[in-house]
Ligand SMILES: NC(=O)C1=CN([C@@H]2O[C@H](COP(=O)(O)OP(=O)(O)OC[C@H]3O[C@@H](n4cnc5c(N)ncnc54)[C@H](OP(=O)(O)O)[C@@H]3O)[C@@H](O)[C@H]2O)C=CC1
């Protein structure tokens with residue numbers, strides 16, 4: 001067995017001495033061996049110091065070297081083989097097919113960022129040539145490129161133990177930007193974390209990366225996670241998890257003598273708007289798609305459709321009936337951790353006991369640690385009267401808001417907090433009713449989609465997986481897709497800098513053959 005309960009600090013693999021953490025088999029709640037030692041303050045100090053020392057040599061490497069490193073991480077993850085898949089399934093309760101798919105996505109993300117590095121566009125190289133003869137004043141020579149922000153702390157997600165964790169999107173985008181990473185392993189999947197951490201270390205050694213480009217710490221008390229965010233050498237944070245956890249880290253980051261950005265993806269209920277013509281034409285088909293999206297991964301997707309908004313009437317009744325039939329055929333699924341299961345049960349019980357809320361459908365009954373899907377309904381007045389009804393119930397739970405008309409649908413939309421996604425189910429005859437809602441949804445959500453559901457995020461160049469608070473801490477960015485690299489970059493301008501002192505990206509000869517914005521015009525490298 002490769003899993004030894006050890007963390008990684010620079011090139012050293014060793015057991016932490018601060019308490020013990022155990023993985024738990026999600027399906028049974030039984031402890032998994034071995035025990036993982038938590039990091040001490042000295043471990044935290046050393047990981048941050050090494051990351052700081054690695055920063056300049058790492059960012060100075062040619063983009064090709066960093067790209068090869070990212071690709072090597074992908075290869076090393078694949079080389080972990082079945083041990084990774086089995087441990088990850090045991091710790092998360094997610095089925096093998098899903099975990100294999102997620103491994104593919106994780107490798108794909110690493111390779112995507114390798115291609116971003118080779119393309120060079122992320123540097124946003126700009127040259128404003130001097131105009132010494134300009135009247136009344138000459139213009140100076142100005143050149144701009146993006147530089148990495150510094151070492152990044154990454155807190156992986158419990159619900160995506162590979163794609164949003166130790167070598168997930170935050171780590172891939174930070175390493176691509178040129179930032180060393182100190183990852184804090186999620187206590188829900190310590191074994192998976194160690195295996196992936198070892199793969200990153202193997203790749204770093206194979207590619208001769210500077211020591212400290214990556215470290216992985218376990219935390220038995222939350223003090224290490226908090227200390228990481230507070231450490232002066234850490235310059236940004238990537239996080240996916242609860243609103244409570246994310247906002248706690250945001251507060252620490254904001255109260256540092258040097259505040260830093262926290263890119264936290266937290267809570268979203270992803271409203272789904274069902275328009276009358278679409279409901280009339282295909283209420284049953286929409287219901288099937290909705291039920292499938294609701295229970296995907298036991299509902300443990302941040303893009304889960306937790307809120308449905310529609311005008312009441314016979315077509316909506318058909319949708320509710322068909323959803324009930326679809327859910328009745330769907331088994332309850334193992335949830336990620338006993339704590340997440342308990343939080344789900346609590347959220348469902350709160351809705352079940354709410355005076356204005358009706359339980360309209362349940363999935364098949366569960367059993368220990370399994371989440372039974374739940375679909376509730378409330379009228380718009382009831383929804384607008386109680387902000388608690390907007391709180392995310394993490395798992396397969398959704399609330400239908402019955403509106404009297406489309407104006408009431410808009411009023412509900414106006415009241416919503418920031419979201420990762422908003423979905424519209426429409427036919428051509430609904431377009432006029434949809435149009436006035438779009439500017440409002442642009443203010444609320446990072447992604448607006450039509451005739452689909454937000455679960456299953458495509459990793460590409462045009463993807464936005466973000467949104468206004470509380471969906472994320474900073475709605476100006478995305479945590480999925482190539483644009484995620486921008487979170488860990490900042491622009492530097494060089495004024496009247498001699499050519500030989502400029503970074504190659506900005507030198508007159510353009511030795512890296514980059515597309516650059518010259519005097520405002522995007523310009524191809526000359527042959
Ligand atoms: N919207 C979304 O994308 C997601 C939402 N969630 C929500 O979060 C709940 C719990 O899930 P979980 O993944 O454990 O999320 P948490 O926010 O509890 O944990 C995420 C990570 O942050 C750490 N952390 C959390 N709070 C603090 C703190 N105050 N100080 C220092 N570190 C902290 C955790 O440490 P440790 O490992 O020690 O717990 C973990 O590594 C779910 O029930 C759900 O409501 C979860 C996943 C995704």
Ligand SMILES: O=C(O)CCC(=O)C(=O)O
Nearest residue numbers: 300301302303455456457
């Ligand atoms: O749906 C996806 O692929 C991403 C979902 C996500 O970010 C999450 O659930 O935390």
